[in-house]
Amino acid sequence: MLRIAVPNKGSLSGPAAEMLHEAGYRQRKDAKELVLVDPDNQVEFFFLRPRDIAVYVGSGRLDVGITGRDLLLDSASDAEEVLALGFAASTFRFAKPVGAEISSVQDLDGLRIATSYTGLVEQHLAEHGVKATVTKLDGAVETAVHLGVAEVIADVVETGTSLRNAGLEVFGEPILISDAVVIRPKGAGEDPAVEQFLRRLQGVLVARRYVLMDYDIRAEKVGAAVALTPGLESPTVSPLHTEGWVAVRSMVLRKEAQRIMDDLWSIGARAILVTNIHACRL
Ligand SMILES: Nc1ncnc2c1ncn2[C@@H]1O[C@H](COP(=O)(O)OP(=O)(O)OP(=O)(O)O)[C@@H](O)[C@H]1O
Ligand SMILES: O=P(O)(O)OC[C@H]1O[C@H](OP(=O)(O)OP(=O)(O)O)[C@H](O)[C@@H]1O
Numbered sequence: 001m002l003r004i005a006v007p008n009k010g011s012l013s014g015p016a017a018e019m020l021h022e023a024g025y026r027q028r029k030d031a032k033e034l035v036l037v038d039p040d041n042q043v044e045f046f047f048l049r050p051r052d053i054a055v056y057v058g059s060g061r062l063d064v065g066i067t068g069r070d071l072l073l074d075s076a077s078d079a080e081e082v083l084a085l086g087f088a089a090s091t092f093r094f095a096k097p098v099g100a101e102i103s104s105v106q107d108l109d110g111l112r113i114a115t116s117y118t119g120l121v122e123q124h125l126a127e128h129g130v131k132a133t134v135t136k137l138d139g140a141v142e143t144a145v146h147l148g149v150a151e152v153i154a155d156v157v158e159t160g161t162s163l164r165n166a167g168l169e170v171f172g173e174p175i176l177i178s179d180a181v182v183i184r185p186k187g188a189g190e191d192p193a194v195e196q197f198l199r200r201l202q203g204v205l206v207a208r209r210y211v212l213m214d215y216d217i218r219a220e221k222v223g224a225a226v227a228l229t230p231g232l233e234s235p236t237v238s239p240l241h242t243e244g245w246v247a248v249r250s251m252v253l254r255k256e257a258q259r260i261m262d263d264l265w266s267i268g269a270r271a272i273l274v275t276n277i278h279a280c281r282l
């Protein structure tokens with residue numbers, strides 16, 4: 001049975017559960033459940049703290065896990081990213097009091113930095129040859145500057161609201177751009193059960209990104225129309241009962257669907273329909 005680590009709390013847990021559900025897996029009914037067996041799909045889910053997931057997977061005790069790229073790299077465990085999942089997106093950045101004269105990592109020499117991600121920060125400082133004091137805090141690190149524990153912080157930034165509310169602003173380049181990822185033990189060999197799990201998640205990613213577009217168009221315009229909707233490989237073109245017209249079916253990016261419909265309409269396409277893809281394997 002495939003053993004999968006899933007975040008039990010925090011920003012990753014809700015979207016991870018939703019994605020697994022869309023991929024056809026059983027999900028827990030009670031947020032206090034720590035282990036869940038899904039016999040139909042031959043998998044066992046372990047609900048763990050997001051920060052611990054890379055440790056379990058890196059040790060090889062669990063086959064795969066869902067965590068954040070930042071948490072994976074911070075842990076320095078023997079696990080590696082195999083698939084990005086496109087949710088829980090964030091950046092990991094330095095921040096200073098608004099207006100303070102610190103503008104790059106080089107300016108951090110001799111300063112104190114508060115963070116929950118000491119691994120990421122120490123590695124970044126080492127890469128830039130900067131010597132600073134890194135203090136580990138569990139959370140609410142924005143307050144550390146106000147209370148005089150540190151001159152700057154390094155933290156997850158999503159909307160930037162927490163920083164603004166604390167009178168802080170980012171500086172320098174992002175230390176890391178992160179999103180939710182699937183991880184495996186480093187160097188783990190081929191495993192058909194893992195491949196199937198990844199294919200299911202990839203199916204969800206595609207179903208979220210793309211829609212199916214159908215439309216009718218006069219045959220002489222079909223070249224121009226399929227140039228607008230080339231699909232992933234090639235669109236399906238079928239004859240209509242009315243002579244001189246064809247029906248076209250193609251996958252298009254969801255975020256481009258409205259623009260493509262406008263463009264198709266203007267070259268004469270009619271009966272343009274967009275449908276969600278419920279599931280797929282490409
Ligand atoms: N607004 C956000 N705040 C914190 N983490 C976020 C945010 N958006 C995305 N993430 C990602 O979620 C992961 C952190 O999840 P984690 O559960 O450890 O913290 P959390 O969501 O802040 O929960 P809590 O602090 O309440 O335990 C990281 O990969 C981080 O990049
Ligand atoms: O840019 P934003 O949208 O404001 O999101 C980022 C903030 O959210 C998280 O804090 P959280 O609320 O999880 O509290 P914590 O620091 O105690 O973990 C994170 O640590 C940042 O503080």
Ligand SMILES: [Mg+2]
Pocket residue numbers: 139
């Ligand atoms: Mg948090």
